[in-house]
Amino acid sequence: MSEVMDALEASFGAVEGAGVPAARPPLAGASARDGAFAGFVRSGAMLETKAMSGASDAAGGYAVPREIDAVIDETLASISPIRAVANVVKVGSAGYRKLVASGGTPSGWASETGARAETGTPTFNEVAPPMGELYANPAASQAMLDDAAFDVEEWLAHEIATEFAKAEGAAFVNGDGVDKPRGFLKVPTSAAGDATRPFGTLQHLVSGSAGAFAANPEEVLIDLVQALRAPYRQGAVWVMNSATLARIRKFKTSDGAFLWVPGIAAGQPATLLGYPVVEAEDMPDIAANSLSIAFGNFKAGYLIAERTETQIMRDPYTNKPFVHFYAAKRIGGMVSNSEAIKLIKFAAS
Structure with a gap:
C-alpha cells in the first residue's frame, strides 16, 4: 500500500511542478456568455475598452x-x-x-445649325x-x-x-x-399637386366628409394611390392605426370584392389596393380634419x-x-x- 501512495504523491508532485492549473467545474448558474460587460453591469467592475x-x-x-x-x-x-x-x-x-434636388434639368429643341439658348438649372x-x-x-x-x-x-x-x-x-x-425628430404629420399640407406645391409641403386629398369617408370610400383611396407619381409607388406602403384599418377592411367594391386582401402565405403582408399596410398606433383616429391615413414611399420621403x-x-x-x-x-x-x-x-x- 505504501508503494501505491508513494506513486500517487509522485504523480501529483509532477503536475504541481509543471505548473498545470487544476480544472474546476463551473459554479452553479455561471454562464460562458458573461463577459466583461456583464461584470460591469452586475458589479460596476471596470470594462476593458476593446469594443x-x-x-x-x-x-x-x-x-x-x-x-x-x-x-x-x-x-x-x-x-x-x-x-x-x-x-x-x-x-x-x-x-x-x-x-434634395427638386425638378430636373430643362432641355430644349433646336435645328442642326440653330443657336442654343441657356437652359435652366436644377433647384437644390x-x-x-x-x-x-x-x-x-x-x-x-x-x-x-x-x-x-x-x-x-x-x-x-x-x-x-x-x-x-x-x-x-x-x-x-x-x-x-x-429636441426631437419632426414627424411627417407636423409639416404643412396643401391640396396642390407636385408641380405647384412648395418644397417641404405634403399633399393631402380630402375624404369628402368631415370626420368620415364619403359615399364611395374606395374612390379617395384610389385617388391617393394615383396622386403618388409612378416612381414613388415602387415600394410604397399605407400607414394608419388599427382603428382606421378596422373600418377599411370592411370596404367592398361595387361588385362585392373586398379592398383588403390578406396575405396568402406566412410572412406575406396583407395589402390594400395592392400595397402593404403598416399599423402605426400613433396615427390619429378618424375625426374632423384629421390626417389619419398616409400613403407613400417612406424610404424616399422620411429620413x-x-x-x-x-x-x-x-x-x-x-x-x-x-x-x-x-x-x-x-x-x-x-x-x-x-x-x-x-x-x-x-x-x-
Whole structure:
C-alpha cells in the first residue's frame, strides 16, 4: 500500500511542478456568455475598452457592445413601424445635412445649325433633420443583478429597446422638432399637386366628409394611390392605426370584392389596393380634419439620422438598493422629400 501512495504523491508532485492549473467545474448558474460587460453591469467592475463599435466618451460612458446594440436595433424595427420603412442613416455628429434636388434639368429643341439658348438649372434644397437625445433609465435591484441565472444582456436590451421604441414611434409621426425628430404629420399640407406645391409641403386629398369617408370610400383611396407619381409607388406602403384599418377592411367594391386582401402565405403582408399596410398606433383616429391615413414611399420621403452607438452609464448610488442604467442616443428625423408621401384629410373640402 505504501508503494501505491508513494506513486500517487509522485504523480501529483509532477503536475504541481509543471505548473498545470487544476480544472474546476463551473459554479452553479455561471454562464460562458458573461463577459466583461456583464461584470460591469452586475458589479460596476471596470470594462476593458476593446469594443469594436467605439470606446468610452470623455464624460465616462461605456459604449454598448456590438451584441447588445444589434439586439436593440432589431427590436426597434419590429416595435417602431416607421423606422422599419423609413430611410435610416448612421451619422457621426448632430450636424447632418442632405441635399434634395427638386425638378430636373430643362432641355430644349433646336435645328442642326440653330443657336442654343441657356437652359435652366436644377433647384437644390437642403434638409437638416432636427436632432434630440433619446434616453432610457431602467433600474434593477442589486439582488437581481447578483443572481447568476439572470440574463443581464437580454434584460438590458429589452428595457432600452422598449423605451426607445415608444418615444421613436410617437416622434416620427407627431414630433414637433424641438429636441426631437419632426414627424411627417407636423409639416404643412396643401391640396396642390407636385408641380405647384412648395418644397417641404405634403399633399393631402380630402375624404369628402368631415370626420368620415364619403359615399364611395374606395374612390379617395384610389385617388391617393394615383396622386403618388409612378416612381414613388415602387415600394410604397399605407400607414394608419388599427382603428382606421378596422373600418377599411370592411370596404367592398361595387361588385362585392373586398379592398383588403390578406396575405396568402406566412410572412406575406396583407395589402390594400395592392400595397402593404403598416399599423402605426400613433396615427390619429378618424375625426374632423384629421390626417389619419398616409400613403407613400417612406424610404424616399422620411429620413432618420442616428448616432452609431448607444452610450450607457451605471449608477448604483442615486437610488439604493437599485442600480440605474442610463442609456442615451442622439437621433433625428424629418420629411426629406415631400413628393413621396401623401395624406388623406377627413374633411368636406
